[in-house]
Amino acid sequence: MENNLLNIESKKEYFIQTFGCQMNEEDSEKLCGMLNRQGYVQTENKEDASIIIFNTCCVRENAENKVFGNVGDLKKLKKKNKDLIIAICGCMMQQKGMADKVLEMFPYVDIIFGTHNSYKFPEYLARVKQSGVQVKEILNKEDKIVEGIPIERKSNVKAFVTVMYGCNNFCTYCVVPYVRGRERSRKPEDIENEIKDLVAKGYKEITLLGQNVNSYGKGLEPHITFADLLRRINKIEGLERIRFMTSHPKDLTDELIYAIRDCDKLCEQIHLPVQSGSSRILKEMNRHYDRDQYLKLVRKIKKEIPNVSISTDIIIGFPGETEEDFNDTLSLVKEVEYDSAFTFIYSRRNNTPADKMENQIPEEIKHDRFNRLLEVTNEIIAKKNSTFEGKTVEVLVEGPSKNDPDKLMGRTRDGRLVNFTGKTENIGELVNVKITKAHAFSLIGEEI
Ligand code: SF4
Numbered sequence: 001m002e003n004n005l006l007n008i009e010s011k012k013e014y015f016i017q018t019f020g021c022q023m024n025e026e027d028s029e030k031l032c033g034m035l036n037r038q039g040y041v042q043t044e045n046k047e048d049a050s051i052i053i054f055n056t057c058c059v060r061e062n063a064e065n066k067v068f069g070n071v072g073d074l075k076k077l078k079k080k081n082k083d084l085i086i087a088i089c090g091c092m093m094q095q096k097g098m099a100d101k102v103l104e105m106f107p108y109v110d111i112i113f114g115t116h117n118s119y120k121f122p123e124y125l126a127r128v129k130q131s132g133v134q135v136k137e138i139l140n141k142e143d144k145i146v147e148g149i150p151i152e153r154k155s156n157v158k159a160f161v162t163v164m165y166g167c168n169n170f171c172t173y174c175v176v177p178y179v180r181g182r183e184r185s186r187k188p189e190d191i192e193n194e195i196k197d198l199v200a201k202g203y204k205e206i207t208l209l210g211q212n213v214n215s216y217g218k219g220l221e222p223h224i225t226f227a228d229l230l231r232r233i234n235k236i237e238g239l240e241r242i243r244f245m246t247s248h249p250k251d252l253t254d255e256l257i258y259a260i261r262d263c264d265k266l267c268e269q270i271h272l273p274v275q276s277g278s279s280r281i282l283k284e285m286n287r288h289y290d291r292d293q294y295l296k297l298v299r300k301i302k303k304e305i306p307n308v309s310i311s312t313d314i315i316i317g318f319p320g321e322t323e324e325d326f327n328d329t330l331s332l333v334k335e336v337e338y339d340s341a342f343t344f345i346y347s348r349r350n351n352t353p354a355d356k357m358e359n360q361i362p363e364e365i366k367h368d369r370f371n372r373l374l375e376v377t378n379e380i381i382a383k384k385n386s387t388f389e390g391k392t393v394e395v396l397v398e399g400p401s402k403n404d405p406d407k408l409m410g411r412t413r414d415g416r417l418v419n420f421t422g423k424t425e426n427i428g429e430l431v432n433v434k435i436t437k438a439h440a441f442s443l444i445g446e447e448i
Helices: 022-037 061-080 098-105 118-131 176-180 188-200 226-233 254-262 279-284 291-304 323-336 363-386
Strands: 013-018 051-056 085-090 111-113 135-137 158-162 205-209 241-245 269-271 309-316 340-345 392-400 408-412 417-421 430-438 443-447
Touching: 013 022, 022 051, 022 085, 022 118, 022 158, 022 205, 051 061, 061 085, 061 098, 085 118, 098 111, 111 118, 118 135, 158 188, 188 205, 188 226, 205 226, 226 241, 226 254, 254 291, 279 291, 279 323, 291 309, 291 323, 309 323, 309 363, 323 363, 340 363, 363 430, 392 417, 392 443, 417 430
Parallel strands: 013 051, 051 085, 085 111, 111 135, 158 205, 205 241, 269 309, 309 340, 417 443
Antiparallel strands: 392 408, 392 430, 408 417, 430 443
């Protein structure tokens, strides 16, 4: 496809939209970093952009549909501005046959690339700008880990740092291992250097990211575990808080629990996706733990780490889920008393084993169970939040509150959102906040 690219240099603004998880957010920050280094600036307005990027997700069907809708809408813009470059990348493009489908539906797309080669974006951009030829490059095998890619971070206070890529677990409902490849860990010294650099720039909190952070270190020489990595990072001076996600329950070792207990910078917060409270369904999901093992793990975490907050992911309506299985999920939720929960209706994903399972659950049953679960989780979360009224908590001030511009917002060590009256000069600092009121999903307070 030929493009008229004569005036491309006159307007150096880009628009980027990210779908999906924090890993995608971090990938987008790298795409922004690479573009900023070339002199582009980000715009919130597609009309002003000479480059539009969609970084896609394929974990749920509605995210895919949104991408199709968004790219379809660009046809008018592309007609008006022939110089506009449209790029689509991320997990959805990595799915078999998807890139070709997108190009067939939207032939005006200029660049398509997958999850393993996003560091090559500047090269693809240069190719399109120089020759006007459409670029499609999806690598089927994970490439080497590329270090030193510039990153344009959204926050000046807290940052995501990916420590490993990919997943080996093959849960039967999930596409991630197919689109993100097998597990690869970054070298600990590269991670440490990145964090030291962030601390030197004033960052106070980092969240270590990986699809399954607990299995960090496999294949690295010399041998290192995720707990070892946490203990090393905990020694970095100037860093105040460390978080990590996501933990697979089967890989959450005692060694890791003790590291969280012992390291002062590690926040008392664990995201521990359970997905279902039914051992039968967990087996069908290929999760490698059962209900009792999960509950035993939760009891151990609560015993070793006082005031820990535990959050989770739950899928409702997995194929074959009976009312009894669903009730097992409800009773598990009540027993664990999660501090927050991300609940999802099961979404069929092509080429996954669960997609081929019989006994897919009718939509109305899924929605009914989802609403009943939401009622229970919301009640528990609100009850837990209410225990904070009158207490003083440490908050890392992130910036103005999104709900009320006269207030500031930040999070407690255990991850609760706090909107509070305080001093703007303390943005980026740790402050003490007295909680005056608890809402269902946030706390209200005053800096003291
Ligand atoms: S652990 Fe399971 S749900 Fe998580 S990314 Fe891997 S396959 Fe997907």
